[in-house]
Amino acid sequence: MSTHSPRRRSGVGRMRSGVHRIARWLPRPPLALRNVRHGGTRTLVAVIGMALAVVMVLLQLGFLEAVRITAAINYDQLDFDVALVSTEFEHFYAPGRFPGARLTQAQSLPEVTAARPLFTRMNFWRCPSYPPATGRDPALEGGGESSSHNALARWWLGARRPRPLQRRALLVLGIDPDRNPFHDPIRRQIAAAGSRLREDDRVLFNDRSNPDFGWDQWPRFTGWELGNRRVEVIGPFSLMRSFGADASVLCTDTNFARAFGLPSLDGAVNFGLVTLLPGSDPEEVAARLARALPPDVQALSRRALYRLESDYWVGQTATGKIFSFGVFLTMVVAAVVVYQVLSGDIRNHLPEYATLKAIGYGDGYLARVIQTQAGLYAVACYLPAVLLSVIVYRATDRLANIPMVLTGANLWTALVVMVITS
Structure with a gap:
């Protein structure tokens, strides 16, 4: 025999019913956000991969900026x-x-x-x-490094x-x-x-x-x-x-x-x-x-x-051309990394997407879910990537004596690249 009184059971039932009624009016997390949160290790790996792509872009932009800075360093x-x-x-x-x-x-x-x-x-x-x-002179003795x-x-x-x-x-x-x-x-x-x-x-x-x-x-x-x-x-x-x-x-x-x-x-x-x-x-x-x-x-x-001076060093020397091409190449690599991350995520969720299609959701809705998820990945990876880039910039500046400056323009460029490629 149950020890709970009918009055007690009816009170609990009314409480649950009230919670459900309130929950129906609360905004639900978008499907893209729930996918990211549910991903666990897969989400972490995706964010790390995209963060490294951002670091590569920022590093090449930093090298190109260093060419511009050193072009004017003597005049300064x-x-x-x-x-x-x-x-x-x-x-x-x-x-x-x-x-x-x-x-x-x-x-x-x-x-x-x-x-x-x-x-x-x-x-x-x-x-x-x-x-x-x-x-003794090692140069005269034919010695080298x-x-x-x-x-x-x-x-x-x-x-x-x-x-x-x-x-x-x-x-x-x-x-x-x-x-x-x-x-x-x-x-x-x-x-x-x-x-x-x-x-x-x-x-x-x-x-x-x-x-x-x-x-x-x-x-x-x-x-x-x-x-x-x-x-x-x-x-x-x-x-x-x-x-x-x-x-x-x-x-x-x-x-x-x-x-x-x-x-x-x-x-x-x-x-x-x-x-x-x-x-x-x-x-x-x-x-x-x-x-x-x-x-x-x-x-x-x-x-x-x-x-x-800047036009000469950036546009006419091999150094400037190499770093300019490096910026373009790392952007392509970043796009490939983002594509691989998102395509892998889509493959992992194909059964869920098929179910959504079966119950009436169209291609446009699914495309928006995927694009939103890509944007969430880009935002999640950006701050760790910037922090890691600061460390890499300082190490490069100290060890190679190259003036590495993380400019606002470079930060915006990297963010725009990640959002667009996502």
């Missing part, structure tokens, strides 16, 4: 509003030359406050061996990687020490060198250069050579290396000429860095300078020079 350290360059100018590392008298002529405009020269050219640098040579060190080991060892004495090309920057064209911190580092920088065959060495160039062995190593001349490194300066040069040194214009075996620079310069009065329009002043100066020189605002 220079104090100018308008640049005078040769009509043969191609990019920072192939600027051409023009008469230095154009700087004096440019100062005739009332808006111009200063016009300072900058000399740039590539030359060969004597890189010390590692471990430091002990009376140890075959026992594979690419991963060489990357891991970094500056401690065994290497022979060798010569490699680096960027040489020449300045008039009385007209320092740099911003801080390089301006302060040049000032700290003082009169020593004016002495013969003295240079500052970029402490952010590739480790192969030997900064880590200064001041123990003293056998530095620039071109065919022995030089003395008297201190550091800090300039991020770029895709155009792995290392750089800085010296006076007089020592710049000596480094290339020239008695003098014959009054020719590579860049004329023009600063203007506050409130002046660089574009308008550049146009006036172009009209006033002879046709052997062109005047470019900072913005125009940035655009010219």
Whole structure:
């Protein structure tokens, strides 16, 4: 015999009936959301796969952005509003030359406050061996990098990687020490060198250069050579290396000429860095300078020079083309990953979809369910992908000394790619 009274049973029944009536009026989770929640391990695998696809897209976009950043990295350290360059100018590392008298002529405009020269050219640098040579030169003995060190080991060892004495090309920057064209911190580092920088065959060495160039062995190593001349490194300066040069040194214009075996620079310069009065329009002043100066020189605002340099490195060099193609390729791969994830999910739910078709749901409804589910996957994978990309960006920046910046434009691009492909 039941111990429950009829009154108690009727009360429970009324409660359940009331709950069911309320539940009928509450919004139900969409079928797509319930599929995602019910997927369990399959959903987790799908989200991980799509997240890795997003990371690949963001990484390639970061590399392409790094090309744009390094294209302007040298100009960012220079104090100018308008640049005078040769009509043969191609990019920072192939600027051409023009008469230095154009700087004096440019100062005739009332808006111009200063016009300072900058000399740039590539030359060969004597890189010390590692471990430091002990009376023997492994390069002369025919030694090279140890075959026992594979690419991963060489990357891991970094500056401690065994290497022979060798010569490699680096960027040489020449300045008039009385007209320092740099911003801080390089301006302060040049000032700290003082009169020593004016002495013969003295240079500052970029402490952010590739480790192969030997900064880590200064001041123990003293056998530095620039071109065919022995030089003395008297201190550091800090300039991020770029895709155009792995290392750089800085010296006076007089020592710049000596480094290339020239008695003098014959009054020719590579860049004329023009600063203007506050409130002046660089574009308008550049146009006036172009009209006033002879046709052997062109005047470019900072913005125009940035655009010219970026167009060259992104659109004309192999580096820019490889990363641009990499962005396209990773987007295709991301689309394939998304397709595989969704097609697998559809196969797993074919019986349920067939049942829905049998009870009257049309193709349009099922298509909306699948599209909504794809959108949910894209949203679910995006935040983990961004967090993982931040870690990868920082590691790449630190280990490869490449300026990896996760820009808002790149974040939106990756999100749009995932939503569209989904």
